[in-house]
Amino acid sequence: xxxxxxxxxxxxxxxxxxxxxxxxxxxxxxxxxxxxxxxxxxxxxxxxxxxxxxxxxxxxxxxxxxxxxxxxxxxxxxxxxxxxxxxxxxxxxxxxxxxxxxxxxxxxxxxxxxxxxxxxxxxx
Amino acid sequence: xxxxxxxxxxxxxxxxxxxxxxxxxxxxxxxxxxxxxxxxxxxxxxxxxxxxxxxxxxxxxxxxxxxxxxxxxxxxxxxxxxxxxxxxxxxxxxxxxxxxxxxxxxxxxxxxxxxxxxxxxxxxxxxxxxxxxxxxxxxxxxxxxxxxxxxxxxxxxxxxxxxxxxxxxxxxxxxxxxxxxxxxxxxxxxxxxxxxxxxxxxxxxxxxxxxxxxxxxxxxxxxxxxxxxxxxxxxxxxxxxxxxxxxxxxxxxxxxxxxxxxxxxxxxxxxxxxxxxxxxxxxxxxxxxxxxxxxxxxxxxxxxxxxxxxxxxxxxxxxxxxxxxxxxxxxxxxxxxxxxxxxxxxxxxxxxxxxxxxxxxxxxxxx
Numbered sequence: 001x002x003x004x005x006x007x008x009x010x011x012x013x014x015x016x017x018x019x020x021x022x023x024x025x026x027x028x029x030x031x032x033x034x035x036x037x038x039x040x041x042x043x044x045x046x047x048x049x050x051x052x053x054x055x056x057x058x059x060x061x062x063x064x065x066x067x068x069x070x071x072x073x074x075x076x077x078x079x080x081x082x083x084x085x086x087x088x089x090x091x092x093x094x095x096x097x098x099x100x101x102x103x104x105x106x107x108x109x110x111x112x113x114x115x116x117x118x119x120x121x122x123x124x
Numbered sequence: 125x126x127x128x129x130x131x132x133x134x135x136x137x138x139x140x141x142x143x144x145x146x147x148x149x150x151x152x153x154x155x156x157x158x159x160x161x162x163x164x165x166x167x168x169x170x171x172x173x174x175x176x177x178x179x180x181x182x183x184x185x186x187x188x189x190x191x192x193x194x195x196x197x198x199x200x201x202x203x204x205x206x207x208x209x210x211x212x213x214x215x216x217x218x219x220x221x222x223x224x225x226x227x228x229x230x231x232x233x234x235x236x237x238x239x240x241x242x243x244x245x246x247x248x249x250x251x252x253x254x255x256x257x258x259x260x261x262x263x264x265x266x267x268x269x270x271x272x273x274x275x276x277x278x279x280x281x282x283x284x285x286x287x288x289x290x291x292x293x294x295x296x297x298x299x300x301x302x303x304x305x306x307x308x309x310x311x312x313x314x315x316x317x318x319x320x321x322x323x324x325x326x327x328x329x330x331x332x333x334x335x336x337x338x339x340x341x342x343x344x345x346x347x348x349x350x351x352x353x354x355x356x357x358x359x360x361x362x363x364x365x366x367x368x369x370x371x372x373x374x375x376x377x378x379x380x381x382x383x384x385x386x387x388x389x390x391x392x393x394x395x396x397x398x399x400x401x402x403x404x405x406x407x408x409x410x411x412x413x414x415x416x417x418x419x420x421x422x423x424x425x426x427x428x429x430x431x432x433x434x435x436x437x438x439x440x441x442x443x444x445x446x447x448x449x450x451x452x453x454x455x456x457x458x459x460x461x462x463x464x465x466x467x468x469x470x471x472x473x474x475x476x477x478x479x480x481x482x483x484x485x486x487x488x489x490x491x
Contacts, residue, residue: 011130018137038368047368118354120173120338121345122370123383123418124362 034110037074042105063104159195165206168342209321226310232302240297249429250292257433258404262310263289270400275391287407319428343383364416372481382427384435385416412438416461
């Protein structure tokens with residue numbers, strides 16, 4: 001049996017458009033420029049200013065990381081951890097998100113203030 | 125038939141789209157709790173967060189409808205109010221009432237009665253705190269000038285000279301007249317001015333048509349009204365040992381929280397941190413077992429002034445003053461962070477609904 005040939009109709013076009021739009025949504029909604037990133041390691045946590053480009057070496061749980069800040073984004077440039085997932089994670093800063101290295105208990109977070117969303121004011 | 129299929133496919137994809145959009149928005153408070161704006165005055169950052177419900181909201185008490193035009197005009201009024209106080213109370217502005225008083229003369233006439241009333245109130249707090257809070261430290265703060273670029277430790281002689289002009293009893297006020305028994309005495313309202321201005325601002329907000337709100341004013345926070353969702357406002361207190369963290373939370377309504385600590389304004393010389401809060405007795409940065417103290421009070425100026433006094437006095441002073449003021453209209457509660465990182469609470473905060481300690485989020489990471 002021969003399958004009937006189908007042409008693209010205007011409905012198909014709309015459908016494709018909607019699907020593309022849907023796929024692009026996460027990008028639109030997570031986009032936000034952060035000025036700070038929080039790095040938590042096995043030993044404690046620190047805040048990094050993303051305004052100035054910099055690079056530094058960090059140790060966590062016996063592993064070493066070269067962390068770079070450039071153009072308002074932070075990423076792991078080099079590491080001696082076994083899986084290397086952190087090196088392949090996209091930079092965060094311009095978008096919210098986290099870079100995580102499980103073996104080293106390292107986490108770099110941008111844009112999500114940990115459990116403080118219900119606070120009305122911080123006094124300092 | 126085909127047409128029907130296509131239409132239903134379209135409808136389905138729209139449903140997917142809508143559910144995805146609502147997913148993405150769930151992270152933000154919905155609706156926005158506050159209309160907020162930030163401005164700078166009195167050498168600090170001031171954030172005003174206001175909520176005003178308009179129209180019929182009886183069916184859903186969580187629904188907020190902000191009248192942005194009205195709220196932004198109210199915030200503008202607040203900014204004007206603060207800048208008026210700034211030009212009257214500033215020690216560094218040449219044409220302020222305080223600069224006038226700090227001239228080397230003994231009698232002053234026709235001064236702003238409101239400023240003199242504030243100085244009088246300050247002197248009453250000085251008496252209460254045995255001089256741990258004292259607005260006549262002007263010569264000392266001027267000498268150290270902690271926030272300037274080239275801040276340095278002054279010589280012992282110059283500190284002694286500056287301290288000799290400190291003493292709230294050297295100032296007498298009567299209506300619009302002020303007399304200094306020591307011509308060189310200088311007034312610095314840095315430890316009470318912001319709190320006082322914040323109190324006036326909250327008064328203004330209470331009188332306006334705003335339902336509730338919260339204002340951050342340097343080391344001071346003031347709240348008014350009731351939140352429909354939680355009733356009380358949750359205020360986080362910064363950890364003095366790691367300012368990216370908090371030590372915990374207090375819950376307030378129609379109250380003020382004021383913090384005194386050294387992590388914001390200080391300078392470091394030879395590994396020693398010199399803070400901006402001075403012990404009026406020694407003329408040097410105050411050192412007690414308290415590294416940060418938050419004071420809760422219904423009176424904003426008192427909250428501000430007492431936080432400075434308690435920072436100078438340490439935990440023993442907090443205990444004494446707490447007993448002395450309990451039951452008065454300037455009673456207070458306090459959260460003090462001590463040198464070893466532990467937290468001292470006054471009685472009223474140690475029970476349920478008082479201070480909530482910050483707990484590290486549990487880590488699920490494994491090697």
